[in-house]
Amino acid sequence: MTETQGASDNSPLVVVDNLFMHFPINKGIFMKRAVSHVRAVDGVSFQIRQGETLGVVGESGSGKTTLGRTILGLYKATSGQIEIGGIKVDPASRHQMKEIRRGSQMIFQDPFSSLNPRWMVSSIVGEPIRVHKLSKDRKDREKKVSELLELVGLSSFYLNRFPNEFSGGQRQRIGIARALASNPKFVVCDEPIAALDVSIQAQIVNLLEDLQDEFGITYLFIAHDLSMVRHICDRVAVMYLGLLMELAGKDELYENPQHPYTKSLLSAVPIPDPIATRDRKRIVLIGDIPSPINPPSGCRFHTRCPIAKEHCALVEPAWREIKPDHWVYCHEVEPKYIPKG
Secondary structure (H helix, E strand, O other), X not given: OOOOOOOOOOOEEEEEEEEEEEEEEEOOOOOOOEEEEEEEEEEEEEEEEOOOEEEEEOOOOOOHHHHHHHHOOOOOOOEEEEEEOOEEOOOOOHHHHHHHHHHEEEEOOOOOOOOOOOOOHHHHHHHHHHHOOOOOOHHHHHHHHHHHHXXXXXXXXXXXXXXXXXXXXXXXXXXXXXXXXXXXXXXXXXXXXOOOOHHHHHHHHHHHHHHHHXXXXXXXXXXXXXXXXXXXXXXXXXXXXXXXXXXXXXXHHHHOOOOHHHHHHHHOOOOOOHHHHXXXXXXXXXXXXXXXXXXXXXXXXXXOOOOOOHHHHOOOOOEEEEEOOEEEEOOOOOOOOOOOO
């Protein structure tokens, strides 16, 4: 898929164009030639507008985390182009990546393993400030760290404590403070609430929203919880086996889903109305997600699709805009309007 997905008249902050991320599988210890590849991301394109939150949902193994890490240059893309704030993401260019690192950060899923256990909070949060030379001296750096901790709801009293002295929610707040230390415009949130207690999840999501309102941060929000995604995101992309299946505004996607995979995911979302729950039809997919080493021919989803036809196994669907800003990867979904041009 080479078309830009979800294009907007607004100038986008993040542009991902035909991105591929394949991990080689070598045979034996000394074999350098790859015998096959894990096709984690297999031709994805989209844009993220300044100040918005784009959610990415899908089953485990669909490539969501790999997508986020590749966008930030933590993985060197197999092919395709990525731009953040007009700067090309190229891990081979030290100068460009320094600019990317300053303007883009990541909040990791596991607050227990993402913080250095040997460093105190002052060092963890202060390291981006030191690396990017954002303070005059050590005293100024400690002042900025204290302000960041206060910003995420922690006292500066915790400056000289180690990560093992904090709860999971507090550790994630430290991780958020570290991500904010370089004043980023773009932040990838890789399931930032998945490892937290339910009582803490809403607090972290509200904190992320408050920070976005205050600083105009743009988020790529990766998650499993579709209810939370609708709450925090402006648009939602549904990912399956390395490809985007559907992309639309959150209300459009949740109220008018078009792709069978999206419909299946949404049918599993709990709703608080017992009568509506009883009357709702649950769409249960058969089998597990196929291996990304040898994905199905044609449409990636045809092996589990309840409406698949014979041609679905032979011909790859086109990525089509069926309505303004509503994109679908499916043979059986008909466009609801005629695109201009």
